[in-house]
Amino acid sequence: xxxxxxxxxxxxxxxxxxxxxxxxxxxxxxxxxxxxxxxxxxxxxxxxxxxxxxxxxxxxxxxxxxxxxxxxxxxxxxxxxxxxxxxxxxxxxxxxxxxxxxxxxxxxxxxxxxxxxxxxxxxxxxxxxxxxxxxxxxxxxxxxxxxxxxxxxxxxxxxxxxxxxxxxxxxxxxxxxxxxxxxxxxxxxxxxxxxxxxxxxxxxxxxxxxxxxxxxxxxxxxxxxxxxxxxxxxxxxxxxxxxxxxxxxxxxxxxxxxxxxxxxxxxxxxxxxxxxxxxxxxxxxxxxxxxxxxxxxxxxxxxxxxxxxxxxxxxxxxxxxxxxxxxxxxxxxxxxxxxxxxxxxxxxxxxxxxxxxxxxxxxxxxxxxxxxx
Amino acid sequence: xxxxxxxxxxxxxxxxxxxxxxxxxxxxxxxxxxxxxxxxxxxxxxxxxxxxxxxxxxxxxxxxxxxxxxxxxxxxxxxxxxxxxxxxxxxxxxxxxxxxxxxxxxxxxxxxxxxxxxxxxxxxxxxxxxxxxxxxxxxxxxxxxxxxxxxxxxxxxxxxxxxxxxxxxxxxxxxxxxxxxxxxxxxxxxxxxxxxxxxxxxxxxxxxxxxxxxxxxxxxxxxxxxxxxxxxxxxxxxxxxxxxxxxxxxxxxxxxxxxxxxxxxxxxxxxxxxxxxxxxxxxxxxxxxxxxxxxxxxxxxxxxxxxxxxxxxxxxxxxxxxxxxxxxxxxxxxxxxxxxxxxxxxxxxxxxxxxxxxxxxxxxxxxxxxxxxxxxxxxxxxxxxxxxxxxxxxxxxxxxxxxxxxxxxxxxxxxxxxxxxxxxxxxxxxxxxxxxxxxxxxxxxxxxxxxxxxxxxxxxxxxxxxxxxxxxxxxxxxxxxxxxxxxxxxxxxxxxxxxxxxxxxxxxxxxxxxxxxxxxxxxxxxxxxxxxxxxxxxxxxxxxxxxxxxxxxxxxxxxxxxxxxxxxxxxxxxxxxxxxxxxxxxxxxxxxxxxxxxxxxxxxxxxxxxx
Numbered sequence: 005x006x007x008x009x010x011x012x013x014x015x016x017x018x019x020x021x022x023x024x025x026x027x028x029x030x031x032x033x034x035x036x037x038x039x040x041x042x043x044x045x046x047x048x049x050x051x052x053x054x055x056x057x058x059x060x061x062x063x064x065x066x067x068x069x070x071x072x073x074x075x076x077x078x079x080x081x082x083x084x085x086x087x088x089x090x091x092x093x094x095x096x097x098x099x100x101x102x103x104x105x106x107x108x109x110x111x112x113x114x115x116x117x118x119x120x121x122x123x124x125x126x127x128x129x130x131x132x133x134x135x136x137x138x139x140x141x142x143x144x145x146x147x148x149x150x151x152x153x154x155x156x157x158x159x160x161x162x163x164x165x166x167x168x169x170x171x172x173x174x175x176x177x178x179x180x181x182x183x184x185x186x187x188x189x190x191x192x193x194x195x196x197x198x199x200x201x202x203x204x205x206x207x208x209x210x211x212x213x214x215x216x217x218x219x220x221x222x223x224x225x226x227x228x229x230x231x232x233x234x235x236x237x238x239x240x241x242x243x244x245x246x247x248x249x250x251x252x253x254x255x256x257x258x259x260x261x262x263x264x265x266x267x268x269x270x271x272x273x274x275x276x277x278x279x280x281x282x283x284x285x286x287x288x289x290x291x292x293x294x295x296x297x298x299x300x301x302x303x304x305x306x307x308x309x310x311x312x313x314x315x316x317x318x319x320x321x322x323x324x325x326x327x328x329x330x331x332x333x334x335x336x337x338x339x340x341x342x343x344x345x346x347x348x349x350x351x352x353x354x355x356x357x358x359x360x361x362x363x364x365x366x367x368x369x370x371x372x373x374x375x376x377x
Numbered sequence: 378x379x380x381x382x383x384x385x386x387x388x389x390x391x392x393x394x395x396x397x398x399x400x401x402x403x404x405x406x407x408x409x410x411x412x413x414x415x416x417x418x419x420x421x422x423x424x425x426x427x428x429x430x431x432x433x434x435x436x437x438x439x440x441x442x443x444x445x446x447x448x449x450x451x452x453x454x455x456x457x458x459x460x461x462x463x464x465x466x467x468x469x470x471x472x473x474x475x476x477x478x479x480x481x482x483x484x485x486x487x488x489x490x491x492x493x494x495x496x497x498x499x500x501x502x503x504x505x506x507x508x509x510x511x512x513x514x515x516x517x518x519x520x521x522x523x524x525x526x527x528x529x530x531x532x533x534x535x536x537x538x539x540x541x542x543x544x545x546x547x548x549x550x551x552x553x554x555x556x557x558x559x560x561x562x563x564x565x566x567x568x569x570x571x572x573x574x575x576x577x578x579x580x581x582x583x584x585x586x587x588x589x590x591x592x593x594x595x596x597x598x599x600x601x602x603x604x605x606x607x608x609x610x611x612x613x614x615x616x617x618x619x620x621x622x623x624x625x626x627x628x629x630x631x632x633x634x635x636x637x638x639x640x641x642x643x644x645x646x647x648x649x650x651x652x653x654x655x656x657x658x659x660x661x662x663x664x665x666x667x668x669x670x671x672x673x674x675x676x677x678x679x680x681x682x683x684x685x686x687x688x689x690x691x692x693x694x695x696x697x698x699x700x701x702x703x704x705x706x707x708x709x710x711x712x713x714x715x716x717x718x719x720x721x722x723x724x725x726x727x728x729x730x731x732x733x734x735x736x737x738x739x740x741x742x743x744x745x746x747x748x749x750x751x752x753x754x755x756x757x758x759x760x761x762x763x764x765x766x767x768x769x770x771x772x773x774x775x776x777x778x779x780x781x782x783x784x785x786x787x788x789x790x791x792x793x794x795x796x797x798x799x800x801x802x803x804x805x806x807x808x809x810x811x812x813x814x815x816x817x818x819x820x821x822x823x824x825x826x827x828x829x830x831x832x833x834x835x836x837x838x839x840x841x842x843x844x845x846x847x848x849x850x851x852x853x854x855x856x857x858x859x860x861x862x863x864x865x866x867x868x869x870x871x872x873x874x875x876x877x878x879x880x881x882x883x884x885x886x887x888x889x890x891x892x893x894x895x896x897x898x899x900x901x902x903x904x905x906x907x908x909x910x911x912x913x914x915x916x917x918x919x920x921x922x923x924x925x926x927x928x929x930x931x932x933x934x935x936x937x938x939x940x941x942x943x944x945x946x947x948x949x950x951x952x953x954x955x956x957x958x959x960x961x962x963x964x965x966x967x968x969x970x971x972x973x974x975x976x977x978x979x980x981x982x983x984x985x986x987x988x
Binding site: 155156159177179180181182252257285286287288290307308329331355357371373374375376377 | 841845846847849853891895897902928932
């Protein structure tokens with residue numbers, strides 16, 4: 005089996021697929037990628053047994069169909085190191101893989117292709133079409149709020165919810181703050197009366213989705229099922245197993261609508277928080293926020309008894325006279341994700357969380373719980 | 378079925394079952410009798426691990442001939458008379474059961490003579506037989522010989538271990554007693570081989586020799602002597618530095634009013650005092666004596682009196698903890714073990730040799746001056762150039778042991794030109810700092826040392842501020858028992874103070890609404906469970922503090938200079954000066970040592986100089 009591919013055509017899909025492959029060698033085959041030739045197409049597959057990514061690229065010169073595996077990391081490093089514009093020739097014969105390019109020649113290890121593990125997929129319960137940029141935005145607005153290695157394993161991922169009306173929601177929370185973004189999809193055909201579909205997508209898969217569809221306005225097909233979540237574009241297919249668990253009812257933890265709110269300039273608030281965060285305890289960065297008439301006063305203090313204070317002008321407000329503590333990092337991450345010049349903050353009292361969102365009401369909504377300082 | 382009164386020999390056998398578990402218990406009872414009789418010299422002879430015979434000979438007060446037979450009877454004692462005596466027991470024994478119990482399971486021969494009697498008498502007893510009394514030749518004092526132990530209790534005999542193991546237990550008993558009665562001479566012979574010959578140890582030098590024989594050289598060289606009083610209690614003894622912590626808890630001697638005990642309360646107080654300073658799962662080494670009014674402690678709580686009850690347990694705990702912690706924390710480089718070991722306990726040959734040299738300059742030397750000369754011979758060889766200021770330093774080096782109370786402000790009294798850890802010479806492979814001090818070479822692991830300095834600083838800063846609480850968006854729930862629920866409700870205010878807002882959501886369900894802000898990444902449910910367990914057990918907990926310490930330790934570790942970081946001389950010196958000011962600076966946060974001293978004499982040995 006033999007085929008030739010240009011370095012430039014191979015590099016990007018190879019980098020994405022190799023990124024999914026397992027880096028630590030517990031099971032040797034997981035550090036390899038599967039290369040399949042079929043109808044003049046080269047299919048690259050990488051997996052860590054939780055997430056599987058497949059890339060397809062068209063070939064000009066290929067002999068017969070077949071498949072073999074190759075070490076992911078090494079192959080990628082070789083491609084990167086080769087001079088630009090080179091063609092790369094792969095030959096797989098008698099259990100040996102030879103990679104040639106110009107005067108360079110490599111003999112790489114290969115494992116039996118039939119041992120390569122695939123994530124089992126069944127018939128999808130639901131298929132919908134979404135725009136890549138919109139899907140990307142949903143995850144981009146929420147991914148940072150996912151928990152990292154929490155004992156409540158179902159928090160180490162993002163909730164993808166398709167409601168009966170065809171609305172997609174993505175929710176992430178680590179137990180201290182929550183991010184929610186929503187988008188109206190048009191192609192859903194859930195029948196009347198069926199409950200919404202909920203899938204918890206693991207952290208790693210979320211990060212891969214973010215890397216995968218960075219640009220482009222193509223249409224993606226999503227396959228939703230009990231056991232897996234699958235995204236297909238023209239060149240890529242991503243399949244991930246789901247986190248088996250019941251995601252907490254996010255509707256219950258979002259504070260009830262309150263009459264009290266204020267609006268302010270997002271960038272100014274962001275800048276002020278970044279600035280005063282210098283004088284906080286290294287670990288949890290607590291800040292006091294005082295809501296006064298026309299101004300938002302931000303105060304921090306650190307264990308060395310240093311203090312910082314900054315004020316931000318309020319544009320519009322329905323209430324004042326509240327002092328409430330927060331972890332600055334949570335506020336900043338929420339503000340970073342809001343894609344608008346003005347931010348609306350809804351609050352009630354010092355014991356309950358606040359909601360941050362753009363004044364337009366588009367994009368993500370962020371709940372941040374207070375901190376007693 | 379009717380109720381019968383048990384015959385006395387059966388009752389005695391039952392009692393013996395509690396007191397006499399193995400030959401070592403017999404030795405313990407007999408030794409305690411000898412000590413209670415005011416003996417100054419006790420000779421213990423053992424045959425075949427105590428299975429063949431046990432002979433304890435003392436030079437104490439002896440027993441009056443008329444009382445000899447009675448001594449073997451149950452509940453017969455000279456140590457207490459009235460009920461009120463029970464509340465203030467000053468003797469080691471008091472129940473009057475030991476000899477009777479032993480006599481019911483072994484053959485006992487007891488000879489005794491009181492100083493004012495002309496003849497010695499001997500009583501022999503065998504279970505179920507009438508005792509016979511006859512005159513015998515014996516010096517002042519008593520001898521008790523036990524043979525055929527457990528001959529009528531085959532079950533016990535079967536459970537005995539090998540001769541060597543049983544003897545090892547006897548040896549433990551002798552060691553425990555030897556360490557608490559320095560005023561008594563002790564010998565131990567096994568199968569006619571002399572194992573221990575411990576002469577009376579009235580001076581500190583002799584005490585050191587005794588401790589060295591029992592606890593080893595490493596212990597005497599790496600321990601600090603402590604002594605402190607407070608609220609009617611006195612705590613004294615030797616505290617092994619964390620550097621010599623052991624993999625087993627086998628070098629832990631704790632005495633309450635000279636009685637060796639193993640107590641949970643005491644253990645946890647000591648363990649807490651060593652917190653932060655021990656390497657992984659190591660056990661500290663110590664010999665400690667707690668003295669307090671006998672009325673404030675109940676020793677009649679355990680058949681072999683290994684456990685005691687304190688009337689004010691909390692007070693005792695706090696006292697032990699605070700005194701030990703202070704002693705450990707105030708161990709500064711200037712007070713370090715080399716100084717203590719060499720100056721405190723000089724080997725006898727050294728002062729002699731040195732005093733000869735000193736005679737060149739002056740004839741009369743107070744004891745204290747003689748002592749420090751052991752510091753190193755090199756100083757003596759440089760004697761002609763010895764500047765005056767050095768003499769001051771040397772006399773200061775004596776101070777740490779002269780003033781043994783840890784509260785003594787040693788450092789502030791000192792006027793010295795060379796700081797204890799000396800001045801940096803340079804950096805080795807960018808990992809170690811080499812410094813020169815008056816004794817020789819100091820090697821400092823700079824990461825470990827800096828880590829401790831930062832850690833102590835962080836802890837101080839942390840103590841001054843209150844904990845911040847992060848309110849949870851998704852409150853945590855956990856199932857608990859009703860007992861645990863009551864405990865949480867009783868300590869609600871205390872838990873709020875730790876930034877833990879815990880409420881009940883049903884008879885057995887707890888809801889955690891807020892957690893300490895710096896601990897959000899830890900497993901909170903586990904933390905709360907551990908905390909409740911502690912509260913149930915001890916009415917107090919420092920789980921949160923412990924987690925906080927771990928967190929601060931990680932911060933310190935990350936912030937500390939890492940190996941392969943280049944430091945210049947002023948930076949190194951600054952670190953050395955910081956170390957001298959820092960608590961526990963001899964160990965890093967994980968208990969590894971931060972510096973080592975190499976004296977010139979040790980270095981000289983490497984090069985065979987002056988031999």
